[in-house]
Amino acid sequence: MKLCEFIRPATLAQARASLRKLGPKGMPLAGGTALHFMPGKTPVSAVDLTGLALSYIRQKGNFFEIGAATPLSDIQRYRSPRWAMHEICRRISTHQIRNVSTIGGNICRVFPWADLPVVLLAMNARMVIYSGKAKEMGADEYFSSQPARLFRNGDLLTAVKIPVLKAQHGFGSVKATRNAAAFSMVTIAALLELKDGRIAAARVAAGSAIPFPKRLRSVEAALLGKEPSSETFRAAAALAGTDAKWCKQEGMSAEYVAGLAEVSIVDALERAAEFARGRTA
Amino acid sequence: MKTNTCSVSFSINGEKKTFATRPDEKLLDLLRREGYKGTKYGCGQGTCGACTVIMDGRAVYACLLYAMQAEGRKVRTIESMGTYDKPAPIQQELVAAGAVQCGYCIPGIIMSATALMETEKDISDEVAKEYMDGNLCRCTGYEKIWVALRRTLDRAAAEPKKKASKGGKK
Numbered sequence: 001m002k003l004c005e006f007i008r009p010a011t012l013a014q015a016r017a018s019l020r021k022l023g024p025k026g027m028p029l030a031g032g033t034a035l036h037f038m039p040g041k042t043p044v045s046a047v048d049l050t051g052l053a054l055s056y057i058r059q060k061g062n063f064f065e066i067g068a069a070t071p072l073s074d075i076q077r078y079r080s081p082r083w084a085m086h087e088i089c090r091r092i093s094t095h096q097i098r099n100v101s102t103i104g105g106n107i108c109r110v111f112p113w114a115d116l117p118v119v120l121l122a123m124n125a126r127m128v129i130y131s132g133k134a135k136e137m138g139a140d141e142y143f144s145s146q147p148a149r150l151f152r153n154g155d156l157l158t159a160v161k162i163p164v165l166k167a168q169h170g171f172g173s174v175k176a177t178r179n180a181a182a183f184s185m186v187t188i189a190a191l192l193e194l195k196d197g198r199i200a201a202a203r204v205a206a207g208s209a210i211p212f213p214k215r216l217r218s219v220e221a222a223l224l225g226k227e228p229s230s231e232t233f234r235a236a237a238a239l240a241g242t243d244a245k246w247c248k249q250e251g252m253s254a255e256y257v258a259g260l261a262e263v264s265i266v267d268a269l270e271r272a273a274e275f276a277r278g279r280t281a
Numbered sequence: 282m283k284t285n286t287c288s289v290s291f292s293i294n295g296e297k298k299t300f301a302t303r304p305d306e307k308l309l310d311l312l313r314r315e316g317y318k319g320t321k322y323g324c325g326q327g328t329c330g331a332c333t334v335i336m337d338g339r340a341v342y343a344c345l346l347y348a349m350q351a352e353g354r355k356v357r358t359i360e361s362m363g364t365y366d367k368p369a370p371i372q373q374e375l376v377a378a379g380a381v382q383c384g385y386c387i388p389g390i391i392m393s394a395t396a397l398m399e400t401e402k403d404i405s406d407e408v409a410k411e412y413m414d415g416n417l418c419r420c421t422g423y424e425k426i427w428v429a430l431r432r433t434l435d436r437a438a439a440e441p442k443k444k445a446s447k448g449g450k451k
Contacts, residue, residue, distance in 0.1 A: 002305050003304040003305035003347065004285060004304055004305070005285055005304050006287060006304040006347070006349040008352075029347075029350075032345075032346065032347060032350060033327060033345045036326070036327070036344075036345055037326070043305070045304075046304065046347070046349075048349075048350070050350075073339070090411065093415075094327075094328075094330070094414050094415025095340060095393065095411060095412050095413070095414050095415045096327070096330065096333055096340050096341050096342045096345075096393070096415040097327055097342070097345070097415065099339040099340060099341050100341050100342075100345065100346065180414050181328075181414055181415065
């Protein structure tokens with residue numbers, strides 16, 4: 001994408017005003033890595049969001065709040081007893097990209113291979129959007145279609161709120177790739193809540209092998225009330241085809257991708273159950 | 282639409298400088314135009330790592346940054362490292378291990394290794410490999426580069442102990 005101007009607003013209000021004025025000729029920029037690959041012959045004005053103090057991670061009440069301009073490497077390195085976001089962030093792209101690419105950039109315009117939307121769907125995250133004032137939106141609504149729709153009028157994503165996992169909660173994610181830095185073939189994330197040795201709540205999401213990340217609601221329903229065993233997980237994963245139409249990819253048939261997705265779902269659920277048991281113990 | 286010219290100021294290898302640029306000029310292009318040609322153009326799309334520089338202590342791809350993004354930052358290139366007569370430890374070990382064949386990837390490898398050594402303590406193999414996962418080498422198969430890096434890390438880890446034991450004798 002060609003840039004014809006580089007604007008550095010001092011406040012969120014200024015950034016929003018610039019983007020509103022520019023319309024489709026304006027482009028918010030944080031890490032900016034994706035801009036280099038976006039098509040478009042018409043030059044646009046970049047509105048730099050990195051000077052707006054949007055790079056931070058802090059725990060506030062029942063949420064971890066991550067500033068939208070926080071680089072993935074900061075999320076990867078952050079540690080807290082009930083923190084699970086580092087697991088997927090260390091698997092995204094390369095060290096140099098993680099040092100620049102931001103959580104906001106990853107989820108304001110969702111590419112098919114993006115991992116973070118999958119994780120945020122499973123985590124039931126909340127997105128904070130600035131539209132003159134701050135408003136929150138749950139992950140299900142936010143990722144119901146391309147989130148770029150929410151920012152066409154200059155509104156800005158300012159933070160992502162991740163619920164702090166409780167003692168009986170477990171989270172697991174799996175990213176299947178050809179090599180360490182490759183795009184995902186299948187990404188699965190699962191959040192389980194165990195109560196009295198059974199699954200009381202479940203959120204399972206998938207991405208990369210489908211056109212847009214989504215929750216696997218048939219899989220979730222099949223888990224409820226069951227014991228968190230391998231048999232339960234395999235039976236639930238077998239229903240994933242009801243929720244998602246797996247797409248063939250380079251060198252892989254749709255049947256192969258479906259098999260890979262099922263195995264990945266079972267792995268993610270096993271990890272989530274282990275996590276939950278560890279917390280319960 | 283006309284592309285504006287603009288200027289960007291940042292510290293390059295410890296020197297504060299201001300450069301004329303364009304909003305869409307890549308940091309890599311600016312650096313090479315200004316004579317910092319040790320930073321290599323490889324893939325130009327953030328895959329190979331030949332253009333790796335250190336910005337505010339972090340390894341980044343200069344090909345995936347607009348020059349304007351460096352405003353007010355501290356940028357270090359391979360030119361800030363050792364010289365032919367006085368190579369840095371990582372450069373010495375790369376040569377000793379026979380890890381430099383065509384040499385095109387080496388500036389990027391050195392900058393990633395430097396970011397690793399300046400950021401982390403008690404560096405495990407896992408952490409070292411994480412820092413190096415964005416640098417490709419098509420000559421060596423990585424083994425010799427890995428040997429050189431591990432020797433450099435071991436040297437650095439032994440260094441404070443040597444100093445401490447010297448201090449102890451006094």
